[in-house]
Amino acid sequence: MKLILLGPPGAGKGTQCKRIVDRYGLAHLSSGDILRAERAADSELGRKAQHYMDTGGLVPDDLIIDMMIGAIKRASGAGYVLDGFPRTVAQAEGLDEALNKAGETISAVVSLKVPDEAILDRMTGRRSCPKCGAVYHVVNLKPATEGQCDNGCGPLVQRKDDTPEVVSNRLKTYHEQTAAVLGYYQKRQASILQIDANQPIDAVTNAVFKALEGLDV
Numbered sequence: 481m482k483l484i485l486l487g488p489p490g491a492g493k494g495t496q497c498k499r500i501v502d503r504y505g506l507a508h509l510s511s512g513d514i515l516r517a518e519r520a521a522d523s524e525l526g527r528k529a530q531h532y533m534d535t536g537g538l539v540p541d542d543l544i545i546d547m548m549i550g551a552i553k554r555a556s557g558a559g560y561v562l563d564g565f566p567r568t569v570a571q572a573e574g575l576d577e578a579l580n581k582a583g584e585t586i587s588a589v590v591s592l593k594v595p596d597e598a599i600l601d602r603m604t605g606r607r608s609c610p611k612c613g614a615v616y617h618v619v620n621l622k623p624a625t626e627g628q629c630d631n632g633c634g635p636l637v638q639r640k641d642d643t644p645e646v647v648s649n650r651l652k653t654y655h656e657q658t659a660a661v662l663g664y665y666q667k668r669q670a671s672i673l674q675i676d677a678n679q680p681i682d683a684v685t686n687a688v689f690k691a692l693e694g695l696d697v
């Protein structure tokens with residue numbers, strides 16, 4: 481199974497991806513996670529991405545396409561879920577080109593729908609583990625011990641780009657550049673699973689699993 485998860489920042493893509501990959505044994509390819517790892521390693525790519533990430537813009541398409549096509553090739557054989565990529569129509573075209581060359585196709589696009597009003601609370605309440613990448617929320621998904629990762633990694637952190645000002649830029653970026661990606665897949669008659677993600681986390685997971693069960697893969 482090869483899936484793409486689409487939705488605004490804070491829609492719950494990472495949260496639902498984790499559950500999908502656990503259930504179906506897929507690789508989780510998150511462009512945001514890969515970029516954060518590049519930054520932690522102080523690589524050239526990480527340094528180039530820094531400013532865009534901290535201000536809520538998008539890292540240039542050519543860098544992202546190369547990075548994600550590389551990750552997809554390394555995951556080849558296993559199925560995968562793409563999380564946070566493609567985020568522009570140019571990235572979707574770059575992905576299509578690479579998949580065509582490899583004779584592969586995407587099984588389905590999972591589109592998580594959440595109104596903007598719900599996003600700010602989700603993102604400012606998000607807490608992340610800098611070591612294992614686990615994601616929590618101060619109200620909606622609390623760790624067992626406040627401020628500590630359940631996997632024994634130590635303290636949780638708030639992402640620098642989860643402040644109200646950067647969140648508002650990220651939402652603007654989403655509407656200006658990313659929302660059109662769904663239309664791109666609709667035009668190509670991809671199998672699109674529309675999910676109401678404005679409900680509790682477990683209810684969203686149930687809706688996603690039910691939609692995936694109906695897929696002919």
Ligand code: ADP
Nearest residue numbers: 490491492493494495602606616617620680681
């Ligand atoms: P994304 O990967 O789309 O940016 P995340 O999965 O990191 O989003 O979720 C953003 C924040 O919102 C996290 O703190 C997460 O715990 C919380 N969250 C995710 N899904 C829901 C939901 N359905 N209802 C309430 N909070 C949610």
Ligand code: AMP
Nearest residue numbers: 511512532533537538539544564565567
């Ligand atoms: P995320 O973890 O998905 O919220 O991504 C964090 C930040 O990384 C985004 O705000 C962007 O600056 C950058 N980023 C992640 N994925 C992409 C992408 N596909 N294209 C461009 N920039 C990206």
